[in-house]
Amino acid sequence: MFNLIPVFCSNDIMSLVRALPGSTAQGLIWGIMAIGVFLTFKILDFADLTVDGTFGTGGAVTVMLILAGYPPVVAVGIAFLAGMLAGIVTGILHTVFGIPAILSGILSQIALYSVNLNIAQGRANQAVSVDLYHLVVSGRNNPLTIITVAFVILVMIALLYWFFGTETGFTIRATGCNENMSRAQGINTSVAKVVALAFSNGIVGFAGGMLAQYQGNFDVNMGRGAIVIGLASVIIGEVIGEALFGKRLNFSARLAFVAIGSIIYYIVIQFVLWLGLPTINMKMFSAMVVAIFLAVPYMRGRAKNSYRKAAKN
């Protein structure tokens, strides 16, 4: 994941600025994945750990199909379908076999590690060079990547806005909110969950396909930590979105802010790297950054409305 970010040893502000397009581009691609995570985490109220595996599945499927001669656009489309299958498996583990939600995701994720290796014909790393293939996005051309991915995200948000306004979209929202009431209204909550998991993982698979093209290879570990990045993006986006728009933040805006959250996450990582701190501590700094983002609104609320203040008045 960090193989494209050069290690900084000087604190030259221009080097940070020069790295911004790369961070923005990567942030946007991971933003697609974060939107997938938003669907299950926020709407279905299901912490779906499958995504660490699905992301790699999308990458593997895309790279192997491109190497086999398929157009990259078709390859990411099929990556979407592969992602959907992964989501359906998790859904079935949970609804048919009664395995608790988080465990279902973990089991799928573990199985997908092997599946992904199989797809990549046993290779833990498969390169797909932009010199040889007409890839949709590439790290060699950040501005074009940014424009392409931003456009894709806008189309996605429009589609999701439409979908969650349909009858089926309603059933998913109701299931995520109140399962008992949903069943009392005739909704098959098991089917609703599987559908949501399918679409969410489809999106994550698609994002994996895009990242594989961007970085020019599939790596069996490319999805590791994806759920954390996804959740961090969702939460950062929510914090900033609500800070800026408060109650007026509607569904489409929320999705847009998830993508923005992802970009911010990546820029902050970039900033931390630029500070020249030892890269072995990257994960700790990332965790600290997310913790601060989560803590700030809570602490501000507490400051306005605290027991100490009540005692003084």
Place this chain on the structure above:
Amino acid sequence: MLEIKNIHKTFNLGTINEKKALNGVTLYLDEGDFVTVIGGNGAGKSTTLNAVAGVWPIDSGSIIIDGVDVTGLPEHKRAPYLGRVFQDPMNGTAATMEIQENLALAARRGQRRGLRWGITKAEKARYHEVLKSLDLGLEDRMSSKVGLLSGGQRQAVTLLMATLKKPKLLLLDEHTAALDPKTAAKVLELSDKIIAENNLTAMMVTHNMRDAIIHGNRLIMMNEGQIILDIKGDEKKKLSVEDLLQKFEEVSGEEFANDKALLG
């Protein structure tokens, strides 16, 4: 309209918590019957309603709604025949969705849901009128999220959702138990009105003996998973709370020590 034939249900069979909740319950309701169900805690009142709703499968016996044997159907497949209001006001609606969206969900109970639009303009107009009849000011807040409403308002909306599409059977499970007396009275009044207007068949579980006598045309009393009393029509109208307590003692041979019932 409803035939409950000798149903049995035991929970936690074989463990120390084993409880025979339903011990041969048989009940026949005609169309338009409004039955109130009373009994002590653990008598099997809510359990009977849950059995009819299909929350879990029964051990033996059968449940037939308007001629259709639903015994083998899961909860969501029985939903088209039923309207339900739960005891917990938070449980009957989706808090993160708007009032009109909740109503739209209820209106599609029993239909195949596809990719059609979740709520149409014509529907919104209809819901505005329907909400107006509640007389709670909700028609002006149709796009507010249900989570912002009070318990009584949510129960009113749940009641509306249960009866928007006329159900074969309306199940009210202590639906005013969590409300203050004034709001409870309002919701009961609404329940009466909707049941009367639509000639619904209804079962209402209540701890309040006075309410059980005043509302409905029929009253059943349960104890230890069985129906021990079934009074209808004029005989029911002449009942008083003391009568019920006495009848309970006669039939079950124990004192009906339920404070809430005594306080009526």
